[in-house]
Amino acid sequence: MGLNVFVLTGAGISAESGLGTFRDASGIWTQYDLSEVATPEGFARDPAKVRAFYNARRANLAGAAPNAAHLALARLQKGLVARGGRLFLCTQNVDDLHEQGGCSDVVHMHGQLGITRCHGCGATWPDSEPLSGETACARCGETGTARPHVVWFGETPLFLHGIEDALEDSDLFVAIGTSGAVYPAAGLVAWARRLGIRTCELNLEPSDNARVFDERRYGPATEVVPTWVDEVLGGQGARPIPPIPPAP
Numbered sequence: 001m002g003l004n005v006f007v008l009t010g011a012g013i014s015a016e017s018g019l020g021t022f023r024d025a026s027g028i029w030t031q032y033d034l035s036e037v038a039t040p041e042g043f044a045r046d047p048a049k050v051r052a053f054y055n056a057r058r059a060n061l062a063g064a065a066p067n068a069a070h071l072a073l074a075r076l077q078k079g080l081v082a083r084g085g086r087l088f089l090c091t092q093n094v095d096d097l098h099e100q101g102g103c104s105d106v107v108h109m110h111g112q113l114g115i116t117r118c119h120g121c122g123a124t125w126p127d128s129e130p131l132s133g134e135t136a137c138a139r140c141g142e143t144g145t146a147r148p149h150v151v152w153f154g155e156t157p158l159f160l161h162g163i164e165d166a167l168e169d170s171d172l173f174v175a176i177g178t179s180g181a182v183y184p185a186a187g188l189v190a191w192a193r194r195l196g197i198r199t200c201e202l203n204l205e206p207s208d209n210a211r212v213f214d215e216r217r218y219g220p221a222t223e224v225v226p227t228w229v230d231e232v233l234g235g236q237g238a239r240p241i242p243p244i245p246p247a248p
């Protein structure tokens with residue numbers, strides 16, 4: 001039996017690709033009011049402002065490239081599959097740098113910047129052009145409803161049932177570059193512990209719930225992630241990861 005690894009990634013893995021993080025001292029949420037640009041209420045009040053914010057995010061993404069951490073996870077995915085295991089890659093990121101780095105079947109629990117959604121009927125379509133209030137939805141014909149297919153505050157994250165199932169089937173839970181502040185993603189580590197799954201945090205600095213993890217490693221993602229991947233693939237088979245008792 002191969003090793004089933006559940007990896008949760010956040011903005012910290014994309015930071016060295018030139019995409020801003022959200023919750024640290026210089027993060028995007030210090031420059032914008034999230035209630036204005038990342039909530040359904042903000043979109044209702046000022047849709048042009050919301051579209052401008054996400055058009056800037058799309059432009060940033062067009063200039064970004066996957067870094068060594070994204071590439072290492074693609075190597076991990078292929079390596080685990082070759083050994084009869086699996087990588088379930090769940091990301092809070094709305095960029096597509098995991099895919100650009102070679103990962104497949106990435107679960108985007110907070111949606112994707114490169115997809116436009118009709119706020120009226122829910123239709124979605126791939127779209128790298130700027131969002132426009134003029135766009136007519138191909139399904140319902142409404143204009144003024146084009147928004148990013150991104151989960152806003154107050155909206156329910158996507159694919160939660162699949163995420164639950166995958167976590168229950170995992171041998172190891174690893175959080176990479178995530179602040180530990182946004183739920184339900186931040187609650188996955190506690191749940192993994194309840195299931196008796198070993199947990200590991202790879203981050204630039206300790207996250208809000210760092211103390212919950214069995215193992216912690218800190219440094220730039222482009223350094224700590226490739227090193228960790230080498231250890232997992234190198235040690236797999238020769239040195240099984242010991243089970244830990246469930247948290248009290």
Ligand SMILES: [Zn+2]
Pocket residue numbers: 118119120121122123137138139140141142145
């Ligand atoms: Zn529509």
